Amino acid sequence: MMLAAGSTIGIIGGGQLGRMLAMAAARLGYRTVVLEPQPDCPAAQVANRQITAAYDDPAALAELAAASAVVTYEFENVPVAAAEILAARVPVHPPARALEVAQDRVVEKEFLNGIGIATAGFHPVDDDAGLTEALRAFDGSGVLKTRRMGYDGKGQRVFRNMASGGFAGVCEAMGSVPLILEALVPFEREISVIGARGADGAIATYAPAENIHRNGILHSSTVPAAISTTAADAARAAAAKILNALDYVGVIGVEFFVLPDGALLANEIAPRVHNSGHWTEAACALSQFEQHIRAVAGLPLGDPRRHSDCVMENLIGNDIARVPALLAEADVLVHLYGKAEARLGRKMGHFTRLGRRIAQS
Structure with a gap:
């Protein structure tokens, strides 16, 4: 069922992604209400209303449900219980099942392997003895990560050629939380695919982007990626398989080595x-x-083809000082997030530099 113009879309999370969702919703004639504990968040600057409360606050969830025709979210660490409470009163897209899968790296990899999508090898790790055993299985090398809540390179530690043990205190230093050791992958590049699935089951995927990370944070995305047509088609097909397996509605990002x-x-x-x-x-x-x-509004999906090659680059921390020079360039779109303070590692905005014009992708 298509949402009528003027309906309100609820957004959990008030960061830059929520901000850009609210801007897109306004262009299509929808109102937005944001649930976010931080006052004057980036999304609230462009949304119609903000509910300032914790993401799991029962009264705030009831208020959000009452105000919204549909609810979505801008980050994957939304409490699953909160999404389920909302889903009993109002449609929630993507489904809570997608949160359950994405919030635990072991569950995520088991899900992917279960639908025939290959991942790096992995071992759950609960203590230092388990870490020693897992590293021996991977010839002493791997990436130790928290199973939950990590992002932008946080909650990670790399081991190389360390199969002999002697890891006392490592798990405690990682917060004494459930961990996962992933095998090191000798990859040539990293890519990602943005895919979408509509309420009617239609799927649209964008061209894969080639990504470069610095200090665990995305630095740039280049399109087209320097990969074969076969690899690009396989990445898009895998994204479609994930969308269907989750009975998903909305946009998803899938990263690949x-x-x-x-x-x-x-x-x-x-x-x-x-x-x-x-x-x-x-x-x-x-x-x-x-x-x-x-x-999420039940409208037809649009054509994901691009009209230009491009490079997108994040503006992180003091990179914000580059904005005047970027604004002076031709074929550069600058997008700032409305954050008052530039801090180390903080995403302040991004810009996209257009390149060769093309007929389609």
């Missing part, structure tokens, strides 16, 4: 609009943000 032989290993899924899809607002007629709003 590309191996030297062109094979793919899925790294992570993000049940939301994704940083590596920001290029779509400049290089496509239809951005990932409008695509998400279309999906």
